[in-house]
Amino acid sequence: MPVLKLLSARRGLSALVLSVAGLMAGAPSFAANADPNEQLQPALSLEGNYLSAYVAGVARDTEAASAFYRQAIEEDPRNVELLERAFVAFLANGSMPDAFRAAERLAQRDPSNSLAQFTLAVRAMKAGRFADARAALSRGGRGRQADITAILLSAWSQAGQKNGKAALQAVDRLKNEQAFTQFREYHAALIAQLVGNNAEAEKRFKAAYDGERNTLQVVDAYARFEAKRGRKDEALAIYKTFEEAMPRHPVVRSSVDAIKAGKPLPTTVTSAQEGAAEVLYGLGVVGSGQGDELTAVIYLRLGLYLNPNHPLALVTLGDLYEKLKQYDNANEIFARVPKDAPVRPSADIAIGQNLELMGRGPEAVSYLEKLQKERPEDVEVVMALGNVQRSRKQFAEAAETYSKAIQLIGNPERSHWILFFYRGTSYERAKMWEKGEADLKKAMELVPDSLPAGKAQVLNYLAYSWVDRGENIDEAFKLLQRAVELSPRDGMIIDSLGWAYYRLGRYDDAVRELEKAVELKAGDPVINDHLGDAYWKVGRKLEAKFQWNHAKDSNPEHEDLVRILKKIDNGMDEVPAAEVTPPPAEPKRNGG
Numbered sequence: 103m104p105v106l107k108l109l110s111a112r113r114g115l116s117a118l119v120l121s122v123a124g125l126m127a128g129a130p131s132f133a134a135n136a137d138p139n140e141q142l143q144p145a146l147s148l149e150g151n152y153l154s155a156y157v158a159g160v161a162r163d164t165e166a167a168s169a170f171y172r173q174a175i176e177e178d179p180r181n182v183e184l185l186e187r188a189f190v191a192f193l194a195n196g197s198m199p200d201a202f203r204a205a206e207r208l209a210q211r212d213p214s215n216s217l218a219q220f221t222l223a224v225r226a227m228k229a230g231r232f233a234d235a236r237a238a239l240s241r242g243g244r245g246r247q248a249d250i251t252a253i254l255l256s257a258w259s260q261a262g263q264k265n266g267k268a269a270l271q272a273v274d275r276l277k278n279e280q281a282f283t284q285f286r287e288y289h290a291a292l293i294a295q296l297v298g299n300n301a302e303a304e305k306r307f308k309a310a311y312d313g314e315r316n317t318l319q320v321v322d323a324y325a326r327f328e329a330k331r332g333r334k335d336e337a338l339a340i341y342k343t344f345e346e347a348m349p350r351h352p353v354v355r356s357s358v359d360a361i362k363a364g365k366p367l368p369t370t371v372t373s374a375q376e377g378a379a380e381v382l383y384g385l386g387v388v389g390s391g392q393g394d395e396l397t398a399v400i401y402l403r404l405g406l407y408l409n410p411n412h413p414l415a416l417v418t419l420g421d422l423y424e425k426l427k428q429y430d431n432a433n434e435i436f437a438r439v440p441k442d443a444p445v446r447p448s449a450d451i452a453i454g455q456n457l458e459l460m461g462r463g464p465e466a467v468s469y470l471e472k473l474q475k476e477r478p479e480d481v482e483v484v485m486a487l488g489n490v491q492r493s494r495k496q497f498a499e500a501a502e503t504y505s506k507a508i509q510l511i512g513n514p515e516r517s518h519w520i521l522f523f524y525r526g527t528s529y530e531r532a533k534m535w536e537k538g539e540a541d542l543k544k545a546m547e548l549v550p551d552s553l554p555a556g557k558a559q560v561l562n563y564l565a566y567s568w569v570d571r572g573e574n575i576d577e578a579f580k581l582l583q584r585a586v587e588l589s590p591r592d593g594m595i596i597d598s599l600g601w602a603y604y605r606l607g608r609y610d611d612a613v614r615e616l617e618k619a620v621e622l623k624a625g626d627p628v629i630n631d632h633l634g635d636a637y638w639k640v641g642r643k644l645e646a647k648f649q650w651n652h653a654k655d656s657n658p659e660h661e662d663l664v665r666i667l668k669k670i671d672n673g674m675d676e677v678p679a680a681e682v683t684p685p686p687a688e689p690k691r692n693g694g
Contacts, residue, residue, distance in 0.1 A: 182208075182211060185204055185207060185208060186208065188200075188204055189201060189204035189205065189208060189217070189218070190217075190396075190400070192204060193217075193221065193400045193403055193404070194396060194399045194400055194403065195403075196403045196406070196407075198225075198403075198407055201221060202221065202222070202225055204218075205217075205218040205219075205221040205222050205225075206218075206222070209222060209241075213241050214241065214242065215242070216242040219238045219239065219241050219242035220238070220239065220242055220251065220252070221404065222238045223235040223236075223238035223239045223242075223252075223255060224255075224378070224382075224404045224407060224408065225407075226238060227255065227258070227259060227262070227374065227375055227378050227408060228375060228407060228408055230262065230375075232259035232260070232262040232263050232374065233259070233263075235255065235256075235259045236256050236259050236260075239252040239255060239256055250276060250279070250282055250285065250385075251381065251382075251385060253272055253273070253275050253276055254272075254273065254285075254289055254378075254381045255378050255381060256272050257269045257270070257272035257273045257289065257293060258289075258293065258374045258377040258378040258381065259374065259378075260272060261293045261296055261297055261374045261377060262373070262374030262375070264297060266293065266294065266297030266298075266299055269293045269297070270290055270293060270294065270302065273286055273289055273290045273293065274286070274290070283309075283313055284310050284313040284314055284317065284320065285384065287306045287307075287309040287310035287313065288306075288307075288310040288319065288320050288323070289377070289380070289381065290302075290306040291303045291304075291306035291307040291309075291310060291323070291324075291327070292323065292370060292371045292377055292380065293377065294306055295327060295369060295371070296369075296371055296372075296373075296374070296377065300331070303327060304327070307320075307323065307324040307327055308324075310324070311324050311340070315343055315344065315347075316344060316347050316348060318344070318351065318353065318354075318414075319370075319380070319384065319414075321340055321341065321343075321344045321354070322353055322354070322357060322370065323369075323370040323371075324340055325337040325338075325340040325341050325357060325367075326357070326367045326368070326369055326370055327369070328340065329357075329361055329366075329367050330366070330367065330369060334361050337357075337361055338358060338361060338362075341354050341357060341358050345358075349517055350517065352444040352445050352447065352448060353414075353444045353445065355444070356444035357444075375408045375409060376408070376409050376412075378405075378408050379405040379406070379408035379409035379412055379415070380405075380409075380412075381405075382401045382402065382404050382405030382408070382415075383401075383402065383405045383412055383414060383415040383418070385398075385401045386398045386399075386401035386402035386405060386415065386418060386419070387418055389401060390418060390421070390422055390425075395422055395425065395426060398418075398422055399419065399422055402415050402418060402419040402422070403419070406419070410438075411438075411440050413439050413440060413443035413444070413445050413446070414445065416435055416436070416438050416439045416449070417436070417439060417445050417448065417449060419435050420432045420433075420435040420436040420439075420449065420452065421452075423435060424452070424456065427459075429456040429457075429459050429460045430460070432452070432456055433452075433453045433456050433457070436449035436450070436452050436453050436456075437449075437453065447477065447480060447482065447483070448482070450473055450483075451470070451473070451482055451483060451486040453469065454466050454469040454470040454473065454486055454487075454490065455486060455489065455490065457469055458490045458493060458494070463490070463494050466490050467487070467490055467491065467494075470483065470486055470487040470490060471487065473486075473487075474487060479510060481507050481510045481511055481521075484503060484504075484506050484507040484510065485503075485504070485507050485520075485521060485524075487503050488500045488501075488503035488504045488507065488524060488525075488528070489524070491503055492524065492527075492528055495531070497528045497529075497531040497532035498528070498532040498534075500524070500525075500528040501525050501528040501529050501532060501534070501537075504521055504524055504525035504528060505525065507521055508521055508522070508525065514544075514548060515548075516548050516549070516550045518548060519544075519545045519548035519549040519550075519556065519560070520545070520556070522541045522542070522544040522545040522548065523541070523542065523545035523549075523556075523559070523560055523563070525538075525541045526538045526539070526540075526541030526542035526544075526545060526563075526564075527542075527563060529541060530542075530563075530567055535567070535571070538567070539564070539567070542560065542563060542564040542567070543564065545560045546560045546561065546564060554588040554589065555588070555589055555592075557585075557588055558584075558585040558586075558588035558589035558592065558595055559585075559589075559595075561581040561582070561584055561585040561588070562581075562582065562585040562594070562595045562598050564578075564581060565577075565578040565579070565581035565582045565585065565598065565602070566578075566582070566598040566601070566602070569582075569598075569601070569602040569605050569606075570605065572605075575606065578602060579599075579602060582595070582598055582599045582602055583599070585598070585599075586599055591622060592622070593618075593619045593620070593621075593622030593623025593626065593629060594619070594623065594626070594628075594629070596615055596616075596618050596619040596622065597615075597616060597619040597623075597626075597628065597629045597632060599615050600612045600613075600614070600615030600616035600618075600619055600632065600633075600636070601616070601632050603615060604616075604632065604635065604636050604639070609636055609639040609640045610640060612632075612636040612639075613633070613636045613637065613640055613642075616629065616632050616633040616636050617633065619632075619633070620633050620649075625656050626656065627653040627654075627656040627657060627658035627659075627662065627666075628653075628658070628662070630649045630650070630652045630653035630656060631649070631650060631653040631658070631662065631665075631666055633649045634646045634647070634648075634649030634650040634653060634669070635669075635674065637649060638669075638673065638674045639674075643673065646669075646673075646674075647669075647670055647673075650666050650669050650670050651670060653666050654666050654667065654670065
């Protein structure tokens with residue numbers, strides 16, 4: 103969903119973060135496979151600890167990096183470069199006592215160190231030492247006048263001292279920055295509301311809302327402001343507009359239910375510390391959206407230091423760890439989401455799904471089954487359980503689980519297309535084609551044109567299944583061509599069209615489409631296998647064996663590997679037809 107728009111989240115952190123960002127990029131995390139009960143042991147030398155910290159950083163394992171850097175600093179306390187690297191690792195890991203000690207030492211050596219002063223300012227904000235926070239921010243090097251982070255934190259420090267006029271003047275220093283308009287007006291509104299200037303708060307909230315009506319933070323804060331003033335109809339109208347674009351968001355649903363039940367909604371921000379945390383959360387969301395994971399993690403960690411129970415900041419940080427494939431860390435963060443937060447159910451579901459991704463499938467199923475018993479009416483929990491069963495190839499069980507979810511929803515809406523799609527693919531894989539076909543048709547009927555990628559996947563799966571069964575060939579080709587129009591860069595969908603040509607004996611057409619698919623998704627074993635088959639049929643046998651070897655080396659599923667090896671050894675003429683053509687892959691074929 104839209105977030106508060108900025109040019110770059112990087113402007114609020116020093117070049118130091120950017121210079122060492124490579125420590126957190128470029129390799130898969132080994133934390134995802136680590137034994138959580140295994141204690142990290144320091145190396146026997148300074149060099150060993152430094153190299154271990156470096157490797158952990160490259161693997162984006164901030165916990166291990168912090169541990170090894172901590173030991174290395176003890177052995178070489180005068181090494182500034184080592185201290186700077188350790189400082190960033192401490193921040194990213196949320197090791198705040200270590201981070202603050204490192205910040206103090208770095209600031210003593212270089213008072214203009216922006217990241218160190220920024221971190222010390224956050225600590226001062228937490229303690230209510232607002233003047234100290236502004237002093238630290240002012241020492242943070244040149245160009246701070248244009249730094250959105252410093253300006254907004256300074257404004258919130260003024261609000262903490264009840265200097266509403268000075269706080270708003272500080273925010274308005276961003277007036278010449280068009281990209282910061284919504285961010286500026288949103289925080290000006292929160293500050294005005296905190297200091298009791300409701301007229302100014304209303305004006306600023308309206309300006310932020312008129313700039314972008316699909317930004318959750320703005321929508322929720324503005325609606326809460328209106329509800330608190332007794333304007334419930336206006337608040338519900340604000341939420342309704344958001345729901346028309348993005349239905350069923352748990353935060354919005356919870357607030358709407360509370361208003362209709364006559365329950366009071368607390369204000370978004372009740373202290374200067376919470377306001378500063380909101381700044382850092384917003385910048386963390388922007389950094390995450392721009393692919394700047396390290397900066398985003400640091401913003402979110404500092405924001406959570408100020409407001410440890412910020413639900414959306416916790417969910418965003420957990421999502422970041424999922425993106426980095428650090429599922430243990432993600433689950434630890436998700437477990438911190440307050441039990442009464444509207445997004446807690448989503449966090450619980452994410453924990454179960456992550457257990458499956460960590461290779462702990464039975465535990466994932468048990469966890470989600472327990473959630474289902476606790477929340478038997480929660481469609482999202484039931485769907486998550488079905489997803490885990492489907493990923494474990496328990497297709498009949500998955501179809502049964504999806505049926506429970508479909509019973510819970512009653513009359514299906516367009517947003518429920520995914521349930522019918524997943525149940526349809528599960529039925530198809532469980533060899534219950536009639537039921538699967540009916541569900542895929544229902545999904546095709548429900549999926550909105552506003553979701554072209556989703557519609558393309560539904561068309562693709564249904565059409566591919568028809569072709570594979572030799573049914574409705576003309577209609578299947580129409581669906582596949584439409585799917586390609588909707589997702590012209592989707593290698594799997596183009597592969598389906600090529601494979602349809604192959605099954606009809608139109609081998610030249612098959613080669614043309616399958617070559618396009620391989621260009622788009624070069625490392626996929628299914629596509630390379632299909633192209634090898636097509637090459638063989640047009641007499642390009644050397645190229646066919648090359649493609650089969652590429653498929654073999656691309657980690658195919660075991661049953662596919664057996665077929666591929668036979669073709670490499672014997673070619674296709676000696677291989678029984680049933681062993682040449684694999685069934686449609688799932689979930690690869692449907693993208694699920």
